[in-house]
Every structure is written in C-alpha cells, then in structure tokens.
Amino acid sequence: MELFIRETLEKVNDTSTVRSIKPVSGGDINQSFYVETDHRPYFIKINEKVAGHFFQAEAEGLRLIKETGAIRVPEVFHYDCPVGAEKAALVMEWIEKGSPNVSPSLGKSLAHMHQHTSEKYGYGKPTFVGELNQQNEWCPTWTEYYRRYRLGGQLETGVAKGTISGRREERLNRLMDLVGAIIPEKPKASLLHGDLWGGNWMTSRKGDPVLIDPSTLYGDHAFELAFTELFGGFPSNFLDQYNAYFELPDDYQDTKPIYQLFYLLAHLNIFGEMYGSQVDRILKAYVG
Structure with a gap:
C-alpha cells in the first residue's frame, strides 16, 4: 500500500x-x-x-x-x-477537525448552497449512494425523477437482492403511483449534497462547516433536509437556522416521510432487514 x-x-x-x-x-x-x-x-x-x-x-x-x-x-x-x-x-x-457536531453556520451555509439551482431535476450521470449505483437522468419534473430514479431505482435493486418482495413490493408500487399527489411537481431545483447524514459533514478547526462525500443532484431542498432528521448528528438549532435563510415548505412534515423512505430503502438494500420495519411503517402510513 x-x-x-x-x-x-x-x-x-x-x-x-x-x-x-x-x-x-x-x-x-x-x-x-x-x-x-x-x-x-x-x-x-x-x-x-x-x-x-x-x-x-x-x-x-x-x-x-x-x-x-x-x-x-x-x-x-x-x-x-x-x-x-x-x-x-x-x-x-486534509482538513483538521474542530469540535464535533458544533457549527454556528451550518444551517445558513447549506441554505445558501441550496439556492444554487438548475432548470431540470436529477443529475444527468450516475452517482452512488453508499456502495449502490444511483442512475440519474435529467427530468422536466421532480415527481418524474423521484418516482423513476429514486424510489424506482431502489425497488429494482431490492427485488434483485430479495429485500423487497410480497406486500412490501406491492405497497411500494402503489406509493410510486401516488407520488405526484404527495410531493411537489416543480419545486426549486436546488443543488443537493444528496447523502447528508451526520457523518458527511464536519467542523474545521476554525469552526467552519465542511461537507464531504457528496452524491450530488438537483431537486427539492426538503429531500435533503428530511435525511438530516432521519439519523440525527446535526446541531439542535440547525433547521431553525436554515429556515431563516431558505424557508421550508408548508407541507414539509407531510413530505418528510416519503423523502426519508428513499434513504431507508437504500439502507435496507445495503444492510438488510434491520431497516425493514421502518420502511414498512412509512409504506403503510401512505397506502395502508
């Protein structure tokens, strides 16, 4: 080596x-x-x-x-x-780390990053979520992109791996048919980090927030924020600070579960059934 x-x-x-x-x-x-x-x-x-x-x-x-x-x-x-x-x-x-999970400007900085936009949704080339290949194409609407390349991509992977089958597969297919009634069709197409969990940001020795390990795309900024709430690892005032510079949509709490579903499906397909109950709970909440 x-x-x-x-x-x-x-x-x-x-x-x-x-x-x-x-x-x-x-x-x-x-x-x-x-x-x-x-x-x-x-x-x-x-x-x-x-x-x-x-x-x-x-x-x-x-x-x-x-x-x-x-x-x-x-x-x-x-x-x-x-x-x-x-x-x-x-x-x-090499960036020297400062105090862990402490940054006075992470929310503000991310909000400003999200205000850099594209006219279309997606990315136009493949990326990765963890070790899973993430297919992307440019789409005219966010609903088309999210249905086809996010939920649909995980469905295809899960069926091949055997992690999605039976009632789970049936419910996910039903939910994909309803995506257009749950998430916005044409929100601002923000530049997103794409894999923003607590381990993919750090604080420099000077106290500045630093992003690492992106899986970039252009899409609804609420998609990014939903993931930050899934596993924790962010400052307690993070969302309030963010909201002061880029306001969250009124229906954020309604769309948050379907956005978190993508990341739970990815974790299910990478790590296995330990994430199955969370996936099933969200599917049942939307489609019964």
Missing part, C-alpha cells in the same frame, strides 16, 4: 519525502489514510473494487459544491478512473 500511495503522490507532482502514513477510520467502503509529506498533508481514499466513475462522481460533486462559494469542501488534487479490479485513489486536502 505504501508503494501505491507514493506512486499516487507522484500524480499530483509531490515527490517530496513521505513523513507519515496513518490509517483513518470511519469509512465502510474505502481504505482511508492521512498522509503527510514535506510538502503538505493529504487525505487519500483507496479502493480496488469500485466502478470506474466512483471517485470521479465524488470529485465532481465536491467541485460543484465548491463553486457555489456557500460552504467549504476539501480540495481535490487527483482521482483515478479504474478499469476492472485496478486499485484507485482519490487525493484530497
């Missing part, structure tokens, strides 16, 4: 002495390392079992967020596009 890291650093024109290589915990998919050279410290992710666009999708998402100027992300220095079982790396800026 040390040799591969040294070869990767050459791709960013850093041939200085490597002072330290330390494994970093916290990721389930990649091997991650803190690497310090005479030139600077780096955060490097390595994998040899990912699709060719895996690190590219993350790097492009970080670039889009950075271009908004609304919130900090790690600078990307290099990413590989592997072929087959080739080992691949993503080389980024």
